[in-house]
Amino acid sequence: MNEKPKKRALNGVLLLDKPVGISSNTALQQARRLFRAEKAGHTGVLDPLASGLLPVCFGEATKFAQYLLDADKAYTATLKLGEATTTGDAEGEIIDTARADISRDEFQAACAALTGNIRQVPPMFSALKHEGKPLYEYARKGIVIERKAREITIYHIEIKEFSVPEAVIDVRCSKGTYIRTLSEDIAKHIGTFAHLTALRRTETAGFRIEQTHTLDTLAALSESERDGVLLPCDVLVQHLPRVDLDDETARKLRFGQAAAFHDVSGSLKSNAPLRAYDLRGEFVGLVEYFSHHQCLKALRLMNTSGK
Template sequence: MTPHKPQKRALNGVLLLDKAIGVSSNTALQQARRLYRAEKAGHTGVLDPLASGLLPVCFGEATKFAQYLLDADKAYTATLKLGEATTTGDAEGEIIEISNQIFDENAFQAACLALTGKIRQVPPMFSALKHEGKPLYEYARKGISIERKAREICIYQIDLLEFAFPQAVIDVRCSKGTYIRTLSEDIAKHIGTFAHLTALRRTATAGFHIAQTHTLEKLTALSEMERDALLLPCDVLVQHLPRVDLDDETVQKLRFGQRATFSGSLNAHSPIRAYDLRQQFVGLIEYLPQQQQLKSLRLMNTSV
């Protein structure tokens, strides 16, 4: 007999998952999806298998708004091994260079300060960035190096939590597109040495914090009702956007794909969070100031 497959369900919401070390973001996503029996699921930005921590998982209608977290600032706690460079920039790679230079905490902090603010960073070969349709790490594993352009990022703050040479632990607040393994290498380079990551944990993104997360082990031990109660509403993904409340007639027009006249006070902005008179999240809309009209961008499916 074939084993009975749990019936999938139309589930909407956001799960703040604490991804474990050693599993890919997609594997963690599929595990959460199976546990919740969700028909549709997606995540909001890849975490390396080596990294643990905050991974927002979107179910159902929430997947429509996942892209708005990709541009969000992030925070990480990183553990560096100083004096050694590896092929991958982390502990999974082979050691390729060693430095015997010893330096103190002050020199390390000065290097962190030098790398704070707007900087240019070359993405590592061991990354999910695509080249001709394939991620760079596939080329890297074959020993092929692809030229990468430096990109501007912003390191808002680096706090040194621990320093016991050759190990250092730092907290980093940064903009999207920041590679912490590259940042670690660049900090070491500033001192004239090498470094690689031995641990990485994402602690915050888009206003969410690691303290709000749930592990798969914890979720598995709960009943389905208890698990469902941990889901956040879909609009948490777009809380940073401006809001407007609309009457039923306007909402109906937007749902039918029509433009709706709007005479209220609203700055030209795209996108805008829209809510109905019952405070239900309608979706994202755009305001066209010259025509004084609203236009739908991405709406919730009310039939789900």
Template sequence: MKQTQTKRIKRPVHGVLLLDKPYGASSNQALQKCKWLLQAEKGGHTGVLDPLATGLLPLCFGDATKFAQRMLDADKRYVATLKLGATTTTGDLEGEVLQTSSLRPDRTAVDEAIAHFTGEYEQVPPMYSALKHEGRPLYEYARAGIHIERPARRITIYAIEVLSFSEDELVLDVRCSKGTYIRTLSEDIGARLGCGAHLSGLRRTETAGFRLEETITVAEFEAMTLAERDARLLPADSLLADLPAVTLDAAATDKLTHGLSVRFPSEDGTIAGLRVYGDTGSGQVSFLGLAELLDQVLYPRRLLSTVVHS
């Protein structure tokens, strides 16, 4: 007798999971695994971590996906391991070796190179990246042997600290702005040192106020019950924790959740992003979403679907 398969029921799950992405998995693979474990209807990640990279990857589910873009714009922090004395086609350990050098820098040269790249600098994105050119990611062109000219982008390296240094390896703690490619930074430092270098390890440790210590591994998440997985999710407003907050009374809450603006006396002229809380009828204050304050009027900008009235 042919066995029929029961269709997996998806649930309206809302929240943020701080995942320690494993080595070798793409960001989307990690997302789909956790989405399946949560039986969630909707999910999204907050910026790509390369398969060779590990560490902090916030995953958003349900209403939390409305605010995922802010994670893309956030500053980041990484522990980067540089292999000295060799360059590769991809800028990391997955590529073929292009050139090798027996030259090895001393600590003085390392400190000078780090100082050179601390602050703003014009960085050319790597060919092996997900940036699009005419609708296709650059890595597709690179794999086909096609070189595309890429304009440099101004990024900021806030700080670089040497965690360890040996003849063939340099481990750095890097704090940087959005859009920074650590592979390219590694190559640029290697070129500055004169010996060449490529990225042999990368671990994201911070983004948007979240820290690696708060994460959970896929294996740990899989070992939990469904209720325990739900309890592990952070609320959607954790993505907006750096923004100022306002609380509305029941009448103003009702107007805002119907898509209407609300008078809100304030000495502040314009605030582009505000966390808004209000009474949705339960008698308890709930997170409503994101609003903008302009000339003492509060305008809804991105509200939770669970509080929006039709």
């Protein structure tokens, strides 16, 4: 009888290129098995139809995954103009048709109109929860739940290819943006329909698609080679200000105690997360600075007890 591979207490971040056709959770579990990781989580879901950049967190990195959820994203989206589907993408059934003989100028004008701060209604086929259940479960039963419009930002839309009825665009946007809905809204602005036929996430939080690894590529590596592609846990919080701690301050924080800290630079914001490092340059975790009391308190620390 074959024994299951023994799991490892592995810490780090994998930049995975999720393939089309599987869920983010399936991709996560496949990566977890490849690395034999005890604990794993991902940062932001990609639909089965979508491919691209999916940061996977192992071990202690899962503590800091939430800081990527708020990050800006970039996508390459392929739209088919003139057709609406039940899901807003190619997995749904066509429910309406309209003109597809759209000029590039019309399409460009619609993209420009939807650039900037806009309000967007999340689609029914989404993982947003209503009374504890994702909206797509209601949608599959034909039940429509009222959704409130949300403020999002579309920083940039670039037309990469345009040959009706197909258009390929690059989109840079804020968190919470649904590209399926954006595609439908672009078409609506012109007076027609559209749905997504392909979607690829190319950036998130400064990470780029060029830095990713596919499951097939990872499977062909030795274990030590696979471990070598992992990024350290603190890459998830590189956007936060850094503080360096002496040994006594680091010790107190690890024991859950507040530690006196004088902000010499005068630049630290009170009650805002900071990434902290010890004298050896090792990542301690996230701390908060309280200017009124001139002290630091632990927010989310690395567990180094296994060292």
